[in-house]
Structures are given as C-alpha cells and as structure tokens.
Amino acid sequence: MSFEPFAMERWQSTWETRVRYNLSESGVHPLSLAELLALVGGTPADLGPVRLGYADTRGSAALREAIAALHPGAGPEHVVVTNGSAEANFCACWRLIEPGDRVAIVLPTYMQTWGLARNFGARLAPIWLREELGWQPDQAEAAAAIQPGTTLVIVTNPNNPTGAVLAAGTMAALARRADEVGAWLLVDEVYRGAEREGAPTPSAWGLGEHVLVTGGLSKAYGLPGLRMGWCVAPPALAEELWARKDYTTIGPGALSDALATRVLQPGVRGRVLERTRAVLRDNWALLERWLGARRPAVAFRAPDAGAICYARYPQGIESGSLAERLRRDHDVLVVPGAQFAMGNFLRLGFGLPAAQLAAALERVAAALDALGD
Ligand SMILES: Cc1ncc(COP(=O)(O)O)c(C=O)c1O
Structure with missing residues (x-):
C-alpha cells in the first residue's frame, strides 16, 4: 500500500x-519547567520522589480522574493517557479504520488524521469548512458527505489551521448525522482551552454513544514537551485503544504523568x-x-x-x-x-x-x- x-x-x-x-x-x-513549577506552586524538590519506572500504562488513576473531570459524564474508565494527542489520534484511527471504509473528514485540518485514514486504506469524503461562512461547513454538504455506509467522521474542534470553533448547533448536527448512519465520531479537541477570549469550547463528549474525543497539554497548556495526551471513549473502546497502545509506546513518561496530574488540578x-x-x-x-x-x-x-x-x-x-x-x-x-x-x-x-x-x-x-x- x-x-x-x-x-x-x-x-x-x-x-x-x-x-x-x-x-x-x-x-x-x-x-x-521552572515556570511551570512556579504556576503549579511547587519546587524542583517536589519531583525528587517521582520514581522513573514504567508509569501505569493507561495513565495513573489520579491523572485519569483529572482528565475525566474535564468531560462531563466521564469517569477514569473512559480515559486512556497517551504520548501527545498525536498518539491518541493514531490509536483511534488504527482501531476504527479498515481498508475500504468510508471516512468523512472536516477539512482543512491538522492532516494527521487525514493521512492516517489514507494510510489505513479509507476512502475519504471531505467536508470543507467554507471561508465565506466564517470557516463553518455548509450543513447540506456535511450531511451529504456523511452518507449511509460511512464508518467514521473526523472533526478537529477548535480547528487547525483556521482557528475557528464550530457553532454548537453544527457540532450537534454532525453528531446526529454520524449517529443516524451508524458512524463513530472522532473529535480532536487539543485546542480546547486555548480560546483567546470568551467561554471555553464545549467538548463533543456526550453528544452520542459513539463519540470519542482526543486532547492533551500541548496547545492550551503550553506544554508540548511533556508529550501528554489522552483519549476519552466509551469504556469498551477505551480498553481496545489501550490494547493498541501496548504496541506503540506502552505508557506515558512517569515524570509527565506526575506533572500533568498537578497541572490539571482545579486550582492550578x-x-x-x-x-x-x-x-x-x-x-x-x-x-x-x-x-x-x-x-x-x-x-x-x-x-x-x-x-x-x-x-x-x-x-x-x-x-x-x-x-x-x-x-x-x-x-x-x-x-x-x-x-x-x-x-x-x-x-x-x-x-x-x-x-x-x-x-x-x-x-x-x-x-x-x-x-x-
Ligand atoms: C489538531 C491537532 N491535533 C494533534 C496535534 C498533535 O499534538 P500533540 O501530539 O503534541 O498533542 C496537533 C499539533 O499541532 C494538532 O494541531
């Protein structure tokens, strides 16, 4: 191939x-690291006891709790911690795409999921964000692209490269349409929290039974070097993604897990x-x-x-x-x-x-x- x-x-x-x-x-x-510790209210000495063994390969319980808390209705059983949201997207595409599958994808996007879908043998149906619509999709075009037989719909929200957030009604309509045709909906939310002003973008988590979202600390938190990401998915799928991760990177870095857990505490x-x-x-x-x-x-x-x-x-x-x-x-x-x-x-x-x-x-x-x- x-x-x-x-x-x-x-x-x-x-x-x-x-x-x-x-x-x-x-x-x-x-x-x-020094700036982060100052924001977290810690000192380098706090990191001394962190044992540099294999961390809990799915992510520590405390970290998964903290990530779940950002996704209403989720618990730690929904969460798999990954090395960057890139690994979360990779495991999701690897698990959800078979050769010949029809995958609808909102474009333009961070082309990782587009390239992965092609590399896993999918047939792609683009849903273009329209400049004249303020980088929103045309609803009729979106519905037509997600035709019966579609197995996966991929969205990045907030979007890269346009920086646009989908209108809440549009996101809900995409989720409804994916549900109607029996497709999974994968939403990359790594820019969630990096809104310049106004309310944070709501997560697509909870918009349907076959929705999974990915995210991480690289963009909104300014910590790409921690390589900290996650996937939030229905528990059975989360288990399967974890099984894929056994083949990729095994687990998160122990230091990254410890720091991410501190960063995601409510006061911090x-x-x-x-x-x-x-x-x-x-x-x-x-x-x-x-x-x-x-x-x-x-x-x-x-x-x-x-x-x-x-x-x-x-x-x-x-x-x-x-x-x-x-x-x-x-x-x-x-x-x-x-x-x-x-x-x-x-x-x-x-x-x-x-x-x-x-x-x-x-x-x-x-x-x-x-x-x-
Ligand atoms: C939409 C999107 N998803 C995922 C990634 C990968 O980020 P990371 O693996 O650092 O979380 C990027 C990086 O630019 C991105 O723009």
Whole structure:
C-alpha cells in the first residue's frame, strides 16, 4: 500500500530548529519547567520522589480522574493517557479504520488524521469548512458527505489551521448525522482551552454513544514537551485503544504523568490556561494590526482559539513556493496552505515571544511587498 507522508510535520521537523523565526508553531511558546513549577506552586524538590519506572500504562488513576473531570459524564474508565494527542489520534484511527471504509473528514485540518485514514486504506469524503461562512461547513454538504455506509467522521474542534470553533448547533448536527448512519465520531479537541477570549469550547463528549474525543497539554497548556495526551471513549473502546497502545509506546513518561496530574488540578489548571490566554491576547493584537494594515489584499478571520491565523494572500505565487522563499531568503518558517490541500493561504503562528513575532512579521512584509500586487 502506498504511504502518505505527513507533509506539514516533515516540513516543521526539518526546519523549525534551524530558522531564526518560527511562525509554523500552533501553540504558545512553551513553559520552562521552572515556570511551570512556579504556576503549579511547587519546587524542583517536589519531583525528587517521582520514581522513573514504567508509569501505569493507561495513565495513573489520579491523572485519569483529572482528565475525566474535564468531560462531563466521564469517569477514569473512559480515559486512556497517551504520548501527545498525536498518539491518541493514531490509536483511534488504527482501531476504527479498515481498508475500504468510508471516512468523512472536516477539512482543512491538522492532516494527521487525514493521512492516517489514507494510510489505513479509507476512502475519504471531505467536508470543507467554507471561508465565506466564517470557516463553518455548509450543513447540506456535511450531511451529504456523511452518507449511509460511512464508518467514521473526523472533526478537529477548535480547528487547525483556521482557528475557528464550530457553532454548537453544527457540532450537534454532525453528531446526529454520524449517529443516524451508524458512524463513530472522532473529535480532536487539543485546542480546547486555548480560546483567546470568551467561554471555553464545549467538548463533543456526550453528544452520542459513539463519540470519542482526543486532547492533551500541548496547545492550551503550553506544554508540548511533556508529550501528554489522552483519549476519552466509551469504556469498551477505551480498553481496545489501550490494547493498541501496548504496541506503540506502552505508557506515558512517569515524570509527565506526575506533572500533568498537578497541572490539571482545579486550582492550578486555570492559572496555566490564563498564561496561555494572556500570550494569545497580547500577540493577537500585534498580528491583527499587521494583517489589518494589509486588508483587503490579505484576507483573514480572527481565530477563536489557538495561536494561529489562516490568512489568504493575493499574489499568484503557489503557497509552497512562497513558504520556501520565506524560509530560504528571510529565515522565517510558516505553514503553506498547500500542506492543507489548499491554495493561497499561509498559516501564521503568533504564539512566540512578542519581540520575535514583530521581527518575523517585518520579514514576511518585506517578502510580500517584493512580490508586488
Ligand atoms: C489538531 C491537532 N491535533 C494533534 C496535534 C498533535 O499534538 P500533540 O501530539 O503534541 O498533542 C496537533 C499539533 O499541532 C494538532 O494541531
């Protein structure tokens, strides 16, 4: 079977540590261990007793309790802790997709689930988010894509790369339609909690009996280096996902489990999320000014969540070539729309320290200006 590489991750892993300015990241600049401990109200000495053996491979009971508490109606038996939400998505797709299956997927998206579905032999039915609808899907198109025989529907909410949150009614309609045709609904919620302002995005957990959600600490909590993720699923499916994990990474890192358990305690979690929101608010003000000055040539919608803005540029240059030019000539890494199977878009990350963001945007401006109109 042919292999679909993950173009965006390869682009990032090749260049992100080698460029001067990295606008390809979708989360806020990560916390250091010292900063995290200060937010948690602990000291390095607290970590001394953590035994570096194999942790409970499904995730410690305390951590699974804390994750379950974020998903109304869930208990620890619904939770499998994974190495990043990437592993949760992997195990879910591995378990739920057979060759020839019909899988409906909301696009654009973080292309991991798209690539996995292709690599596991699925036939894909896209449901495109429409720019003219504020990056919501057309309801009729969505219902048509989820036709009888569909076995899985995949959604990322809040969305990457658009930063848009699905209208609550739309999410419910997708869940109803998946249920009608007997499909599982997999919702990647790793950006949940990274809303710049307003209420947190409600979880899709509980929208049906065949719903599973994935999430983790990489984006809203600014802790991608902990590689901490999870899947929340009906207990029988959670057991099966755990069985898949025996083949992938066995269990979470013991230190990551211990730190994640502290981060998700009720009094602490809010402080970590607030730090993320503060970065998002401050830096968005900067990027919005920069983008606003380029309107209407450059089109964008303010993201609801995540440190990403998906902007459309007017020039004829193909997005992969533009991103390559930005990297090669200006030392700035962005993600081109081509890596989301789209046209003249750039995904601009704005979670890095503000001074770096400002300097990087100057370089992007120079590159765009050199292209003319
Ligand atoms: C929607 C989405 N899901 C999953 C991931 C993987 O994140 P992690 O494995 O660090 O949780 C990303 C990373 O960018 C993402 O954007």
